Amino acid sequence: MQTAEIRRRFIDYFAARGHTIVPSTPLVYNDPTLLFVNAGMVPFKPYFTGAEDAPYKRAVSVQKCVRTLDIEEVGKTTRHGTFFQMNGNFSFGDYFKAEAIEFAWELVTGSQADGFLGFDPDKVWVTAYYDDDEAAALWRGVGVPKAHIQRRGLKDNYWHMGIPGPGGPCSEIYIDRGPEFGPDGGPEADEDRFLEIWNLVFQTEELSAVRAKDDFDVLGPLPSKNIDTGMGLERTAYLLQGVANMYEIDEIFPVITRAAELAGTRYGKDAQDDVRLRVVGDHVRSALMLMTDGVTPGNEARGYVLRRLLRRSIRSMRLLGVTDPVLPELLPVSRDLMASSYSEVPDQWTRTSQVAYAEEEAFRRTLAAGTQIFDLAAGQARSEQSGTLSGSQVFQLHDTYGFPFDLTLEMAAEQGLNVDAEGFRTLMTEQRERAKADAKAKKGATVASEAYRSLRSSGEVPFLGFTDLNAETKVRGIIADGQLVDRAQPGSVVEVVLEETPFYAESGGQDADSGLITGDGLSLEVLDVQRPVQGLVVHKVRIDDGELATGASVLAAVDAAARHAACQAHTATHIVNATLRQLLGQGTHQAGSYNKPGYLRFDFNATSGLSHDLQQELEGVANEAIRADYPVTATEMPLDQAKALGAQAMFGEKYGDVVRMVELAGPWSRELCGGTHVERTAQIGLLSLIGESSVGSGLRRVEAFVAADAFADLAKERALVSGLAELLKVQPDQLAERVGKLIAQVKAAEKEIAAMRSREILSKVPSLVAGATEVGGYRLVAKELPGLGGDDLRNLAMEVRSVFGSAAGVVALVGGAEKPILTVATTEAARALGAKAGALVSVGAAALGGRGGGRDDLAQGGGSDASAGAAALAAISKALAG
Known part of the structure; x- marks a missing residue:
């Protein structure tokens, strides 16, 4: 059975039993505690903890996953894979153990002709948590013999994500591959013969700290009893395809076959x-x-x-x-x-x-x-x-x-x-x-979610900031040091949740709003605004005056000037994105962004940097779009409709069934975006590109000033140009030509100086050769030349060596300033007698308090003791004499 067919059968089975089909979330997920999505339940984590209301009671998915802890084991075992797919069925307070076990048993053991997977029931073994009598009894009820049910402890039969979050006892399904794969005795005896394919997790607890697989703290029960299962698609595939390991399944093995062809070998040969x-x-x-x-x-x-x-x-x-x-x-x-x-x-x-x-x-x-x-x-x-x-x-x-x-x-x-x-x-x-x-x-460092969840349970905090910058509201809750409190005193910094808010919480690359929250004798400065869980807006504030109390009536007022500047920057970011796609092609995609009042940063995929001409064109086209005064519209619509219209979405972002699409000039710019924007592009004023750089392989970044900051940047440049033109006594339009001539003159002067220096250095050659001494059958030039750098020493040593011709000559020179540099060169005849530059440098550098190495004919080293030059040369002389 092909892997895609197993995938289809799993989805169809649960869809027919009332489960909503949920597409796989991208591997890059907006959870700061995870590098990648590493389990099928990750996208559903907020529903398990109660941080968000699940939009459905039952779900089924095939989730893309990556786990990186076992990279070194890949290829050595039958079951370690970096990327894998996890089939999962989920219940959020709906069905529990009995239904989960019945579903799993029917799908695993039902006949393939009827659309199931068709495993032999006699080859199925299961495990249950050691004190979970209910699960063991349910397995016996569907037909698993008692001898095929094993009890195991926390390490094997309690599942969690490895971080604070949901967890619970689990029950695993194993398939007996046969005696040729190992000893009898079930999973406890051999997990290569008895291969796990499916884990049914009974999510009942929230963990506050996780130190190890079997060492964690339980914060308390979850709001509801949930089901979270994970069936390894690759493991199931290689059992049903009759191959020896997961690497030989239909979705991987053709790559191995092609690799073997390139290597001129055959898989299975070695x-x-x-x-x-x-x-x-x-x-x-x-x-x-x-x-x-x-x-x-x-x-x-x-x-x-x-x-x-x-x-x-x-x-x-x-x-x-x-x-x-x-x-x-x-x-x-x-x-x-x-x-x-x-x-x-x-x-x-x-x-x-x-x-x-x-x-x-x-x-x-x-x-x-x-x-x-x-x-x-x-x-x-x-x-x-x-x-x-x-x-x-x-x-x-x-x-x-x-x-x-x-x-x-x-x-x-x-x-x-x-x-x-x-x-x-x-x-x-x-x-x-x-x-x-x-x-x-x-x-x-992950903040315990109990306080947030408690405040979120009172309902979503509506965001009013798309239309209003001021709102009369009440304080729903106060959080100090992660705990809910009734009151907070002047001078303290706390988190505040309001019944509704005009403040924009940082997201989508846009900085949070700033402003004031005031009341009767009360003044709070808003320092930051975040959404720690969906639907909850949390304001970090400093209490400047008055005592803050839960239930207090307040006026929330956004800094209007800062908000407008943020809107200018965010809309300009959309313009930069659309312009890059216009210039570089529709394959160009956003890889990240950040905007705040007066500034934007935009990351995108590219294999090479933008040329100077292309940067100028980017700035020009962007400003043309600003001057065109395009209307900026935001429309809520179903996600599928937005995608059909070509709206761009960010990798790793989580979108609901209904999304907000921001549009500029129709199809020219359509993005899924929850940020704030100007009403028309001309309100941005100006964009000034200030840089383009690499931020990783295949990833580039552009930065720009916008609005007043762009004008200020251009004014600064104008002042600089004016000052340089006055200094060089030319018109501004002649500045580039004048600077070019000056650079050429400087280069010519530097070249002449270098030539003079080279002549001066080489003038030392005759006296150095004349001062050579006979040591152990070699002609040795050993000299301290303070101030000479590494390149000069190397050139001089090679020049002296050339004068020796066919003689057995060795040149050892010590130069440098604060730190000594040692260079050694040897002739062919000297090397034939055993004098190797690399070995001699090591001897001399040791005396300098350092080390060195290199080829037999030329080597260089250094050290830290500038006073030991004579000692280094003496050590080399002694080595030659020996």
């Missing part, structure tokens, strides 16, 4: 090669799905995970002997396999492929640069006669230069060198622990 091919199959698909959902390669967070997946794929192919670009061969195969289930894959293909191919080309350059660094490290290891690359050297190659550890091992073995793998792993472990501690600190 165990180690098979692991590498499985890594390629998994990682290429995972990278494709991440890039489709808007992730771009980078050095932090999500971008780092994607970069690692792509580079592990390329590295694995290299270890299989393929050094040519591989992603153009492999990525299209994965695209064709996933397109039938996810329409966004072909829709985003142009951008995705550009990002991927650019990343591979960058990594190929990294490999070339890393190879040079490796060669230096290998030369140093040989010169020190240790024969081992240190853990710190290998870690630097990996961490700083992105050089894969496996490739380091391979190249070291080729050169007969050992690698301090233990030292490398120690440093990697320390880095991971730092990352875990940082992640844990971020998770621990």
Whole structure:
């Protein structure tokens, strides 16, 4: 049974039983505690906790997921995958254990001819939480024999997200694959033979802190008893397709087949090669799905995970002997396999492929640069006669230069060198622990939601700010240090929830409103406005005067000037987005934005920077749109209708069934947006582009001033131009030509100065050669030349060496200023006698309190003791004499 067919049967089964079909959320989700969506229930988390009202009582979905903790295990086991799909059925206070178990049993064991999955009931085993007698009894009731029901503890049969949130005991379904896969005895005996395919979670508790799988604090019961299930689509597929592991299913194996063809091998021929091919199959698909959902390669967070997946794929192919670009061969195969289930894959293909191919080309350059660094490290290891690359050297190659550890091992073995793998792993472990501690600190910083949920239970806080900047209202609640309080005193900073508000909460890239909340003897300055849960607006305020009390009548007044400036910036952001799509093509997509009064920042996908001419055109077209005085309209409509009209949506944003579409000049600019805007584009006044830069692989950023800030920026530039023109005694329109001539004159002068300096330095050659001494059969020039830099020392040493001709000559020069620099050059005859520049530099640099290395003919090093130049030269002389 094909994977897409299993997916269809699962959805159809639950849709026929009253479940609303919910499309998969993008992998990048607006939850600050998660890097990626890692479970099928993530989009439903607010419904489980009661933070939001569920729009349906039952739901079914096939959710895209990524888990990154087991990347190193990918390819080595039958079940570890980075990207996977989770079939799930959900109940929000509707049905509970009995119905969930009955549904699961029927779908799993019902005949395929009737539309079910057709697993043999005799091969089904289940587990239940150790004290969940109800679940065990229900399983027996549907036909599972008592001998096939096992009880397990918190580590195995209690599920949570690994962060504060919903949790509860669970019951898992396993399939017995047969005695050839391991010993008998159920899941407790062997989880390779008995493979878990489905987990039924009975969500009943909210966790306030999570320290480990079986170590957490329970805040209290959830508002309702819920069902959250997850069936691994890939695991189910490889059982129903009769293959040995998840990498051999129909959505992955064709990539492996193509990779094997490129490598000139066959899957199943060599165990180690098979692991590498499985890594390629998994990682290429995972990278494709991440890039489709808007992730771009980078050095932090999500971008780092994607970069690692792509580079592990390329590295694995290299270890299989393929050094040519591989992603153009492999990525299209994965695209064709996933397109039938996810329409966004072909829709985003142009951008995705550009990002991927650019990343591979960058990594190929990294490999070339890393190879040079490796060669230096290998030369140093040989010169020190240790024969081992240190853990710190290998870690630097990996961490700083992105050089894969496996490739380091391979190249070291080729050169007969050992690698301090233990030292490398120690440093990697320390880095991971730092990352875990940082992640844990971020998770621990998540504010307990109890106070917010309590205030939200009184109803949604209406936002009046689209039409009103002032509103008479009442204080619904006060939060101090995460706790609800009745009163707060002057001088304190607290959070306030009003019955309704004109204040815009930060979202969609737009900064929060500022302003005042006043009452009888009361004055609060609004510092920030956020929506910690949907439907609840929370104002962070400083109490300047009076005592604040719950239930107090107040006047909420937005700073009108700041709001108007924010509206100007936000509408200008939409104009920049539309202009970029007009100039670069409709494949250009927003990757992030930020706007505040007077300023905007806009990120977008691109494989190269904008030329100067293109930047000017961007600014010109944007200002034409401003002068055209387009009306700015906002219309609420069904999500499907907005998409049909071509409205752009942001990756990772969560949209309801009804959305707000902001439109400028009809189809020229249509975006889903909940922000505030000017009524007509001419109200923006002016846009002044101030910069364009790279913010990651395949990701660019433009920044601009708008309105009064744009005029001020241009006035500053005008003043600068005027001052320079007066200084250079030319008209402003002649300034560029005059500056160009000055630059040419400066370059010519610098070239002449460099030539004079070179002649001066080379004039030292005769006296240096004349001062050579005989040491151990070598002619040695050893001289301190304070003030000379590294390039000068190197050129001088090579010039002196050339004078020696066929003689066995060695040149050792010490220069530098605050920190000494040592250069050593040797002739061919000297090297034939055993004098190697790299080894001699290491000897001399040690005397300087530093280190060095390089080739046998030319090497350089340095240190920290500027007074030890004579000692360094003496050490080299002694080494030659020996």
